[in-house]
Amino acid sequence: MGRVLGLVWEKRPRVWGLLVCAVVGAFVAGESPSSRISSPQRRSASSESEIILAGEHAVVHGSAAVAAAIDLYTRCSLRLLPLADDEAGAAVLELDLRDPGLTFSWPCAQLREALLTEEVAGAQEARPCSPDRLASIARLLEEHEIPEAKVWLSAGLSAFLFLYTSILGCRPGKVTVSSDLPMGSGLGSSAAFCVSMSGALLTAAGMVAAVDGISSKGTGWELVGKDDLELVNQWAFQGEKIIHGKPSGIDNTVSTFGSMIKFKKGELTNLKSRNPIKMLITDTRVGRNKKALVAVNSISEEVSSLVELAANDEIAITSKEEKLAELMEMNQGLLQCMGVSHSSIETVLRTTLKFNLVSKLTGAEGGGCVLTLIPTLLEKVIAELESQSFRCFIVEVGGQGFQVCQGGCSCFNGDVV
Ligand SMILES: Nc1ncnc2c1ncn2[C@@H]1O[C@H](COP(=O)(O)OP(=O)(O)O)[C@@H](O)[C@H]1O
Ligand SMILES: C[C@@](O)(CCOP(=O)(O)O)CC(=O)O
């Protein structure tokens, strides 16, 4: 895969972002369940994936962790369908998941009966999914034949049904999701899924809007304000809880706000990285298994101080890189002690070490992706890793976070919506 660019721990303007894509079409007719759902448009929202530079697992137990957005995106597009269908009993909610290549459909009447008994949709405040509601969602999913090999999707489907019905009620609509990143590989695909989904839904609900005139690098995607991003983040966290159980919230936070952050006990500190740093991401292509989480230490605190340290000449930059490499090695050692590494990760570590490069796993455990600190261009390493059937991404660290598009955005495999 000829992947994305290199770099960066760079200074970026702290503009918060959201892109919604509005395509003209014959959509909403009649009264909406929420009076704020006003515009008959398609909404698309895009959010970034992320890497954890230090502190995964420990962050769940209250330690600090450092994470950065990378420029691999998940996009969610929502088209509200005519309410007239609903009155005729023919309305459906459709979900098209492009990556696993599966589509799902639920009659709105069935959703209404199964899910909206206990609470009314309303998006102003994120609410957790109650155990009863989760059980009702699970019963709805049982009726769908999810292929055995893709059964891991069901957590994402539950999060989808929860977010959609909580934010938009049981109104008819079609949602499409597509992503650049591997799922279940430590790059926070679940968070990117929940953030882009929440953003598209909240935009359609009229709760989140693009900031006029602020677009992202001339792409047609537009940014949204900080308060709106907070709301997107809160809903996305509720979705992550369905997928993960007890997430720390670091993944959805960095996916929403972008850039590079230190995250501790739900609190976010923006890190202003002073020097560009390249990371290579290697996907071991080994599916992960989830195990127990264990606390780690203060490596993350050191990493976050280090990235903010200005290095002005080559010697200082090199010594900064060496220190970062040392911290990554220590963190990987601890992760290995916790038993959350994998033989494929060790193979990547040995391969990169042959070139004097330091690596660590990122995200959860037992497979997934590995980060390698890149001091110089390393096509040779990439070629060797790819010759062993690994998949490599070189990514831009510290990106823009969640974005929406008001039309003319390239969304699904280059389709402009
Ligand atoms: N593009 C996508 N399409 C459908 N489901 C997705 C997508 N991205 C993420 N998911 C959901 O998120 C889950 C992966 O999350 P997780 O195991 O936390 O791995 P990670 O967040 O490290 O990628 C998938 O099993 C699926 O339910
Ligand atoms: C392992 C953990 O630190 C990161 C999440 O892992 P992943 O990106 O979903 O693979 C868990 C968490 O912080 O919630």
Ligand SMILES: [Mg+2]
């Ligand atoms: Mg995840």
